Amino acid sequence: MKHWGKITLALLAVLAIAGVASKDYVLLHLPGWTAPHVYPTRAVTWQRGPAPAIPAGTRPPNIVLIVADDLGYNDISFNGGGVAGGLVKTPNIDALGQDGVTFADGYAGNATCAPSRAALMTGRYPTRFGYEFTPADTHPPAWFPSSLIRTDAMFSRTIANFPTTWEHKTIFDEDAARQPASTAPKGVPSSEVTIAELLRGKGYHTMHLGKWHLGEAKGMRPEEQGFDESLGFLIGGQMYLPEASPDVENSKQPFDPIDKFLWANLPFSVQYNGGQRFHPDRYMTDYLTVQAKAAITANRNRPFFLYLAYNAPHTPLQASKADYDALPQITDHRLRVYAAMIRALDRGVGQVMATLKQQGLDQNTLVIFTSDNGGANYIGLPDINRPYRGWKATFFEGGVKVPFFMRWPARIKPGTRIAGPVSHFDIFATAGDAGHASLPRDRALDGVDLLPFIDGKQSGTPHQTLFWRSGRYRTVRDGDWKLQALDLPHVELLYDMKADPTERKDVAAQHPDVVAHLDQLLAAHDRASVKPAWPSLIRSPIAIDRPLGTKPKPGETYIYWSN
Numbered sequence: 001m002k003h004w005g006k007i008t009l010a011l012l013a014v015l016a017i018a019g020v021a022s023k024d025y026v027l028l029h030l031p032g033w034t035a036p037h038v039y040p041t042r043a044v045t046w047q048r049g050p051a052p053a054i055p056a057g058t059r060p061p062n063i064v065l066i067v068a069d070d071l072g073y074n075d076i077s078f079n080g081g082g083v084a085g086g087l088v089k090t091p092n093i094d095a096l097g098q099d100g101v102t103f104a105d106g107y108a109g110n111a112t113c114a115p116s117r118a119a120l121m122t123g124r125y126p127t128r129f130g131y132e133f134t135p136a137d138t139h140p141p142a143w144f145p146s147s148l149i150r151t152d153a154m155f156s157r158t159i160a161n162f163p164t165t166w167e168h169k170t171i172f173d174e175d176a177a178r179q180p181a182s183t184a185p186k187g188v189p190s191s192e193v194t195i196a197e198l199l200r201g202k203g204y205h206t207m208h209l210g211k212w213h214l215g216e217a218k219g220m221r222p223e224e225q226g227f228d229e230s231l232g233f234l235i236g237g238q239m240y241l242p243e244a245s246p247d248v249e250n251s252k253q254p255f256d257p258i259d260k261f262l263w264a265n266l267p268f269s270v271q272y273n274g275g276q277r278f279h280p281d282r283y284m285t286d287y288l289t290v291q292a293k294a295a296i297t298a299n300r301n302r303p304f305f306l307y308l309a310y311n312a313p314h315t316p317l318q319a320s321k322a323d324y325d326a327l328p329q330i331t332d333h334r335l336r337v338y339a340a341m342i343r344a345l346d347r348g349v350g351q352v353m354a355t356l357k358q359q360g361l362d363q364n365t366l367v368i369f370t371s372d373n374g375g376a377n378y379i380g381l382p383d384i385n386r387p388y389r390g391w392k393a394t395f396f397e398g399g400v401k402v403p404f405f406m407r408w409p410a411r412i413k414p415g416t417r418i419a420g421p422v423s424h425f426d427i428f429a430t431a432g433d434a435g436h437a438s439l440p441r442d443r444a445l446d447g448v449d450l451l452p453f454i455d456g457k458q459s460g461t462p463h464q465t466l467f468w469r470s471g472r473y474r475t476v477r478d479g480d481w482k483l484q485a486l487d488l489p490h491v492e493l494l495y496d497m498k499a500d501p502t503e504r505k506d507v508a509a510q511h512p513d514v515v516a517h518l519d520q521l522l523a524a525h526d527r528a529s530v531k532p533a534w535p536s537l538i539r540s541p542i543a544i545d546r547p548l549g550t551k552p553k554p555g556e557t558y559i560y561w562s563n
Contacts, residue, residue, distance in 0.1 A: 036267070036269075038267055038277045039278040040279060041279045042278050044231055047299075048299070049299045049300065049301035050302055051301060054303070061303070061408060061410065062304050062361055063199065063306070063365070064296075064305075065306070065368045065427065066367065066368065067307075067370055067372055068310055068371040068403075069113065069311045069314040069371070070374070070375055070376045071345075073374060073398065073401055074384055075313070075342055076090040077091070078090065078403070083335070083342050083384075084327075084336075084339050087329055088342055089346075092346045092347065092349040093403070093405075095350075095353070096367060096369045096405040097407075098415065099409070100408065100412045101405065101418060102416070103417075103450075104417060104419050104420075105401070107400050107422065107423045108371070108400045109125070110126060110400075110470070111374070111394055111400050111468065112392060112563070113134060113213055113236060114214065115133070116424060117211075117212075121188065121194045121195055121214060122195075122425070122428065123425045123445050123447040124192070124444065124446050125425070125446050125467065125529065127469050127530065128529060129188070129533075130530050131187075131188055131214075131533065132469065132471070132532040132536075133471070133532060133562065135152075136152040136537065136563065152181075153177035153537060155261070156177070158257070159257045159258065160172035160538050165552070166543075166552050167552070168541035168558060170539065170541065171488075171540075172537065173535070173537050173538065173539075177537055179535075184534075186533065187215015188214045188220060188225070190220065190224065190225065192225075193440050193443075196208070196222070196227045196307070197226030198432050198439070200305075201437060202303075202435050202436055202437045203302075204304055204305045205229075205302055206227045206228050206305045207228065207304060207306050208231070208232060209230075209231055209295065210310055211232060211233060211309040211311045213235065216235065223274055227307070230271075230272070232270055233311075236314075238269060238284060239266050239267065239268040239316060239318065240283055240311075240316070240320075241283055241320070242268050243263065243318075247320060247321050249318070249321055249324040249340070250317070250337070251317040251333060252317075253379060253548075255549035256315075256379075256380075256549070258315070262315055268280070283344065284311065284312075285310060286344060286347075288348065289347070292308050293351060293355040296359060300361060305431070305435075313345065315376070317337045317338055317341065318337070318341070319336075320344060323341070324336060327339055334379070334381065338379065363410045364408075364409075366406065366431070367405075368406050368431075369406075370402050371402040371403055372424075374397075374399045374402060376393070377392065377393075377546075378547070381547060388401055388503070389502060389504070390544050391544075393561040394542055395559075404422060406430075406450070411451070411454075412454055418454065420460070420463065421462065421463045421477060422462045422463065423447065425447035427447065429447040429450075433451050450462060465478045465479075469529065470536075471536045471563075473485070473486060473560065474522050474525075476521050477497065478517075478518055480497045480499075481494065481514055482497050483522070487539070487560050488539065492508050492515055493508060494508035536562040538562075539562050540560065542558060543556050544556070544559065545557060
């Protein structure tokens with residue numbers, strides 16, 4: 001602060017109070033602001049396992065958890081669709097379901113990236129430990145006067161001020177924004193037990209690749225939350241290539257304020273165990289795949305847990321030129337870029353699986369594939385979640401129903417299909433069982449071990465009831481009933497998921513007794529949750545039946561999403 005004049009501080013104070021709305025997002029281009037330095041690409045040497053190998057008969061299975069980012073339910077051909085009306089297939093992702101088990105009602109832990117990943121990594125509802133909203137800080141340098149300037153408020157206010165012709169406007173909480181910024185870091189607290197900590201306690205070598213989004217403060221980083229090695233990015237995402245690279249095809253969405261922010265501010269970089277940022281040597285999805293193959297090869301002689309968290313196909317929409325050029329049959333530029341990103345993701349999954357086979361690890365590796373949530377409305381593509389309604393940041397099926405596959409040839413029969421709801425937080429207990437790890441007994445765990453259901457040793461459905469919450473918007477599925485308690489408008493929508501799995505007909509008026517029962521369940525879930533660790537500053541309207549960038553329709557269904 002000593003380098004800043006009083007005039008500059010006064011200007012920043014005005015910006016913080018009044019907000020800045022700019023098509024170029026001056027939000028992060030304040031006086032004295034410098035982006036973190038990114039070094040040239042460098043080689044990564046993964047720690048190697050023992051030689052000779054640990055005998056196969058004494059080894060638990062390797063575990064590979066692959067998580068896509070904002071993958072739409074209809075983006076993979078396994079579900080009968082595929083990108084661009086089926087013009088782009090996903091044979092490698094499809095094979096995971098065909099060769100193992102698919103969960104017909106696989107659900108994300110939440111409808112946005114960060115809380116969903118918190119549920120996945122801890123086996124618990126994120127509302128149990130305050131991780132209810134995605135952190136919106138813009139990561140200022142250490143000398144930034146955060147006690148005076150709330151970067152989360154500046155960011156949220158800018159988003160709320162983005163011009164729109166829709167009658168439903170984003171609501172910015174001025175009262176919350178005027179409160180002093182909390183000094184507590186935003187992320188999953190170190191008191192939570194992660195899958196990596198669970199498995200490392202049983203001798204697994206644990207590795208993280210790609211997106212984290214669960215905190216970057218001391219004690220919250222992946223290498224401090226149970227991972228022996230971490231190569232990736234701690235904030236929400238990164239560029240896939242520099243915007244001006246000759247090897248990239250870009251698609252910008254001018255109707256989306258978040259997209260404008262990403263293009264203005266995201267770097268193209270990774271870090272290894274919190275070290276200096278450096279440039280990957282190729283397109284990000286391919287880079288993460290190459291590194292996953294190297295990590296598997298280095299650790300072939302010992303049990304390992306690999307968390308491979310691709311950032312594809314999350315925005316910014318960037319495809320490698322080679323993948324884009326391979327899809328001339330798609331005439332729409334944005335759709336072609338998006339389809340090319342899915343092509344790279346599927347190719348990456350295939351190369352990881354081929355590496356497991358080459359290293360003799362294929363039979364005794366549990367591979368789990370899912371997406372952190374459904375496809376996003378803000379890319380402007382209408383069909384990515386078909387046949388389901390809704391998008392990321394809604395609790396309609398399009399926002400929370402995700403691909404959910406497990407493959408383990410030594411134990412899981414090909415073509416197995418499990419009915420009944422399962423959730424991301426079940427991965428924690430399932431990985432614990434596979435790795436012979438004892439689950440924590442000092443806290444409530446919401447996930448269940450899915451292996452007995454897969455083996456046929458346990459009948460019934462894994463869950464009778466599942467909950468989702470973001471601020472005042474809450475949803476519960478209990479058996480075949482699903483209740484959406486909306487905020488603005490304050491209405492309750494009831495769906496019979498057996499008769500109406502795509503949530504087309506609200507039957508709340510016909511079943512007031514069911515609504516009352518589900519309201520009681522929601523109230524009990526709220527009592528088991530804690531106050532959010534940081535506040536929601538904006539509530540954004542999302543139309544359920546059309547993507548962003550399209551013309552509003554009279555009387556259309558919409559929700560307000562808190563973050």
